[in-house]
Amino acid sequence: MLERIEGTRYVTPLREGGSLPGIVEGSDLGTYVVKFRGAGQGLKVLVAEVVVGGLAGRLGIRVPAMVAVDLSRDIARYEADEEVQDLLTASVGLNLGVDFLPGSFGYDGSWPPSPAEAAQIVWLDAFTANVDRTWANPNLLVWHRTVWAIDHGAALYFHHGWPSRSPDPARFAAQPFDASKHVLLDVADDVRSVHDRLAPLVTADLVDSVLGDVPEEWLETGVGLADPAAVRSAYAEHLLVRLASPAAWLPGGAR
Ligand SMILES: Nc1ncnc2c1ncn2[C@@H]1O[C@H](COP(=O)(O)OP(=O)(O)O)[C@@H](O)[C@H]1O
Ligand SMILES: [Mg+2]
Known part of the structure; x- marks a missing residue:
């Protein structure tokens, strides 16, 4: 945890x-x-x-x-x-x-990340369906002249349906991602190469370790989710199934 x-x-x-x-x-x-x-x-x-x-x-x-x-x-x-x-x-x-990053300020394009870093952030947002990184709401901070990503609360939107609907990883896997309003779109280089590099790093073990960080008392049970362990597995399955279906969501399309 x-x-x-x-x-x-x-x-x-x-x-x-x-x-x-x-x-x-x-x-x-x-x-x-x-x-x-x-x-x-x-x-x-x-x-x-x-x-x-x-x-x-x-x-x-x-x-x-x-x-x-x-x-x-x-x-x-x-x-x-x-x-x-x-x-x-x-x-x-x-x-x-x-x-808290003292002295940081909201991203305004004055200190853009490198094209490779920008592409990683676009990839992360596409993979996790995070729509909350636009010019209106960049959710990026500049601190010590480098860009830091914050505020991922809008990602993984599928879980808001859970109290009444059972988990449906295939549906999340097929959900497209519209990168056209992404704040880093103009800076990012090839997001498809980022996928080729990062996807193999997102193993079942890595996903389990990430989910292991979530405090048990935040994991709400629901239909088909009897206990916190079932909720953790449902998140893991959603992520791994989507990772294997980049054609649906990868900006630029899957190779
Ligand atoms: N780690 C941080 N260090 C400094 N300021 C932060 C940090 N996290 C958030 N902020 C400031 O608080 C604002 C709101 O935080 P954010 O995580 O985007 O919350 P919300 O979900 O309410 O949008 C940010 O736009 C930023 O100005
Ligand atoms: Mg925010």
Whole structure:
């Protein structure tokens, strides 16, 4: 599982984010952008963050480190803002902490990644069906003159159907990806070569290790998903079946 720390102080909200993320100090003296379990989008967006961010990191794409942040009732006690207090009270338990990159700024094209790095990010987004990386919402930060990928909560959208529909990996595998609005499309070189290089690295063991990072209490059961282990296997199967069907989703088409 992700390293687990205690949240010791809520510092300030990050007003830019749609999900009301906030900055929290941790028991390890770190500073984290926390994505709260009690925010409107629910636990599945936290799972998508850990799975897609975890895949990215293991494949050499720069992503901030992630931890599980345990929040106790006490953290809400000194919070004056009522909206934040409600959010903190609804978020007692494990939340996602993303290492805060101090001084970073939102991607504006002034420090583009190399064409190879850009192509890796486009490939990751196509593979995981992440539509949330456009000029309107780049979800890329520039830190120390390099580009870091953040916010993978919109990926793996298929899981939002799970409470009522059984998992359907073949359907996800066949889902096309529209890269035409991707913020890095103009910078990226050949995404098909990236697939040839990265796909063999995404083994069943690597996928299991990524899913092993997800805290068990975030894995919601549903139709055909009796327990957290079944949920983990369903994610693994969706990823591996889609990986083997690049013709459906790879920008530029499969070779
Ligand atoms: N690790 C980080 N370091 C510094 N700033 C961050 C970090 N993560 C997010 N932010 C800032 O917070 C904003 C919202 O974060 P994001 O993960 O995109 O959340 P949301 O799901 O609400 O869109 C980002 O646009 C960025 O400005
Ligand atoms: Mg965002």
